[in-house]
Amino acid sequence: MNHRRTGPITSPHLPLGDRRDAPFYGRDILEVAQFRRSDLQYVFGVAREMREMVARVGSFDLLKGKILANLFYEPSTRTASSFFAAMERLGGSVIPISEVRYSSVSKGESLPDTVRTLECYADVIVLRHPEVGAAKMAARYARKPIINAGDGIGEHPTQALLDLFTIFEETGQVDGLTITMLGDLKYGRTVHSLARLLSLFDVRLNFVSPDVLPFPTSILNELDQRDVPWEAHSDLEAVLPQTDVLYVTRVQKERFEDPTQYAAVKDAYVITPDTLSRARPRMALMHPLPRVGEISMKVDSDPRAAYFRQMENGLYVRMALLAMVLGKA
Ligand code: ASP
Numbered sequence: 147m148n149h150r151r152t153g154p155i156t157s158p159h160l161p162l163g164d165r166r167d168a169p170f171y172g173r174d175i176l177e178v179a180q181f182r183r184s185d186l187q188y189v190f191g192v193a194r195e196m197r198e199m200v201a202r203v204g205s206f207d208l209l210k211g212k213i214l215a216n217l218f219y220e221p222s223t224r225t226a227s228s229f230f231a232a233m234e235r236l237g238g239s240v241i242p243i244s245e246v247r248y249s250s251v252s253k254g255e256s257l258p259d260t261v262r263t264l265e266c267y268a269d270v271i272v273l274r275h276p277e278v279g280a281a282k283m284a285a286r287y288a289r290k291p292i293i294n295a296g297d298g299i300g301e302h303p304t305q306a307l308l309d310l311f312t313i314f315e316e317t318g319q320v321d322g323l324t325i326t327m328l329g330d331l332k333y334g335r336t337v338h339s340l341a342r343l344l345s346l347f348d349v350r351l352n353f354v355s356p357d358v359l360p361f362p363t364s365i366l367n368e369l370d371q372r373d374v375p376w377e378a379h380s381d382l383e384a385v386l387p388q389t390d391v392l393y394v395t396r397v398q399k400e401r402f403e404d405p406t407q408y409a410a411v412k413d414a415y416v417i418t419p420d421t422l423s424r425a426r427p428r429m430a431l432m433h434p435l436p437r438v439g440e441i442s443m444k445v446d447s448d449p450r451a452a453y454f455r456q457m458e459n460g461l462y463v464r465m466a467l468l469a470m471v472l473g474k475a
């Protein structure tokens with residue numbers, strides 16, 4: 147959000163009736179580095195209230211009259227539909243632009259101009275884009291808050307928030323846990339954001355990937371600066387017995403230039419009931435989804451399979467974020 151053009155967050159230009167003291171009111175959500183532990187507790191508290199509200203009454207007019215522009219330049223099922231549902235359940239409305247080929251983007255319109263257009267009609271813009279840094283760039287031009295819904299292989303902050311919320315809900319705490327991230331750690335933006343967010347806690351991290359898909363050194367350096375103990379492996383069995391949360395990722399086919407390289411690593415790890423027989427009895431098995439073979443469907447009925455609960459949590463966390471950014475929580 148361009149504060150030069152809107153003034154500080156106490157600006158009289160911000161809509162009347164909004165809670166100006168609400169954390170994150172009028173702010174962009176671009177990367178997980180914006181969140182401190184106290185912010186996380188706040189977001190998760192609001193998310194729990196949203197879950198109760200959805201269970202009790204389904205929807206509630208907290209954001210009545212507000213409009214969200216849902217701008218997706220990359221495919222999405224969960225992120226796009228959960229932001230859509232979040233806005234609708236809070237009584238707001240949505241301008242969905244996922245078919246960018248039907249918008250002026252296909253005529254060559256730039257991201258800044260697209261954002262400057264949508265902010266005339268909407269109060270908040272959710273943006274997914276294939277380029278790292280696209281959300282930050284959009285935020286420099288926008289007067290309204292931008293929420294990063296994934297910028298290429300960069301960050302996916304709202305996913306990391308719902309992932310961390312799920313870890314809390316599944317295990318009861320985060321401090322003291324050993325969390326293993328598995329799969330495409332090079333291109334998987336969800337693990338980039340989640341590892342950074344977890345560095346606020348007293349955790350041990352394991353990174354298990356094929357040699358050609360390692361976790362980025364730049365983020366490992368950030369973990370070192372925060373004294374987060376981590377290990378890198380290519381064999382899951384080396385760390386599985388000590389793992390409290392196993393976070394599996396998809397090999398990101400769309401990021402490979404050479405299809406034979408993708409084919410060589412796509413089935414590097416497959417979680418089956420046999421794998422789980424060697425895991426902790428209370429381990430939480432997570433995945434941001436979509437899965438394309440990394441977790442056998444035979445695992446779905448195991449109580450440790452948390453990925454469907456995880457994706458449901460996305461709705462409550464995104465309801466909380468929208469309410470906060472729009473000054474109603
Ligand atoms: N849905 C997640 C993302 O957008 C994970 C994935 O696509 O593999 O990053």
